[in-house]
Amino acid sequence: MQTEKVVNHIVNWLKDYATNAGMKGFVIGISGGIDSALTSTLCAKTGLEVHCLEMPIHQSEKQVSRALNHINWLKAQFPKVRMTQVNLTPVFESLKDAFPEVENEEDRFMSLANTRARLRMTSLYYFAAYEKLLVAGTGNKVEDFGVGFYTKYGDGGVDLSPIADLLKTEVYALAAHLGVNQEILDAAPTDGLWGDNRTDEDQIGASYPELEWAMEMNDEGKTESDFEGRQKEVFKIFKRFNTMNQHKMVPIPVCEIPKELKK
Template sequence: MQVAEEMSMNIIEELNGNIGNIALKLRGFIRDQVASFKKKGVVIGVSGGIDSSVILTLCVQELGKENVYGLLLPEEESAPSSKVLGAEICESLGVSYEEVPISPILRSLNIYNKKEKILKRICPEYDARIHKTSLVLPDFLNTGLLNVPYICLVNNGETVGKYRLKATDYLELIGLQGVKQRSRMLVQYMYAETMNYAVCGTTNKTETVLGQFVKYGDGGVDLEPLADCYKVQVYALGKLLNVNEEIIKRPPSADTWSHYTTDEEFYWRMPIQIMDQLLYAQEHRLSLQVIEKSTGLSRETIEKAQRHINRIKDTTEYIRAAPPVCYINR
């Protein structure tokens, strides 16, 4: 890329400049992969979020509504809007769907009780009858590299307590939360194999690059159409495909905490428009001057953010990697 051309670049415009062709490529990928697997259609876990809504729409356009099956997989701590919005988009596209609550699976593994014991140990005032909880990290743009997770107690929409987590507590909670995504995938494969369908994933490139998925949970699928689409591109696809505006405006979330916790609050620690520009700049080795101009961030903040991103990539490398194999017969 010429220097003058690079300096005039707006990264968001660069990402979203060819969104119509991206949609066509995704449809072709879905068609080809389902055919190569010799499957009749796809099963999709529909969350009421932008990723699953875009995938659902693309699959219907390419495979036909009769070859797409939606699963709503709520649990006790899911936001009620997830089920409502998920059902609405299935119905608007004419897709057959079913609600399969995963709470019985989680209760059988004692997940809720174990989680409550940890929360009471961390937050003495915690009362499940009045408090909702969320796991958050400090906003990167205001706090820099500080990376300490907190449990927030929320009552009637207001934070009434904030407790710093020890590493052991954090790992224990993450281990319990991951069971939710793995339980959802278990149900999806049960339906997919019964119907001779493939399980279609909804993880986007931002999540893939940052390791923002659960191994053998939302990462354990047959095909992953959005894995080369940054989150801002998924939003652009949503607008192109006329996805419900309420879904487009809904903050993205794993939806596994009783208080709806956005990915910006816990994982990205900055607005997604900033995160995706930084990731794109890393991928294409754009200069600091271009990043400064496009993001409006200072050079110092950009350099800190890049270190933050590199640290996330390093610590989540094992999530993206295939299981190592010991080859003995070569």
């Protein structure tokens, strides 16, 4: 990959899009992970305004620390970068209390995890609306178009996706090239939606390099019967997530009414 040329291409694309849309810049949620670190750095390199939001909801101290360190690093380099901390933990707890009680709390773990992402999306659009900013998405190609590992109308609710054509390994390559903090480069990828230290690999059952391989094999028309051992297991994992999450990757279905019924 021609790293510097890819960086310049994305930065120019971001700047052109925002300028043509009549917007002042970008707002982005900073999680302490590699994807938001790279995306915010690329946005900052446009020279436009970049509003970084740090939005903890029962977040681990390590994630918060990495996020704040990255934002401070950005602010030291780019004068138009600013930050707001929005503590969403009490909002999340109030919303939880407003929902009906359930017999088994574990039954709604996934719903509550996705609720965290949707609260953050709401916060991003609050600032975007009155500051004339675009919400920059942080999803990469494997997450957005491979396994659908994101929350619909949560971190999937964005105005534009600058790194969605980059594989996770390419995200790391660009981030390293741009000098993103080593602690972020070394941290295991996590969606940060559970209030613990579980990683993406813990949840999915495969690493990103493995998923990239499976995505390539799937694009080539391979099937489960073409593989054995760990490769077969990884391919099955990829296909399961890809199939289960198609509703995130395709347009919302519209019930089209036959013209003769409207006469």
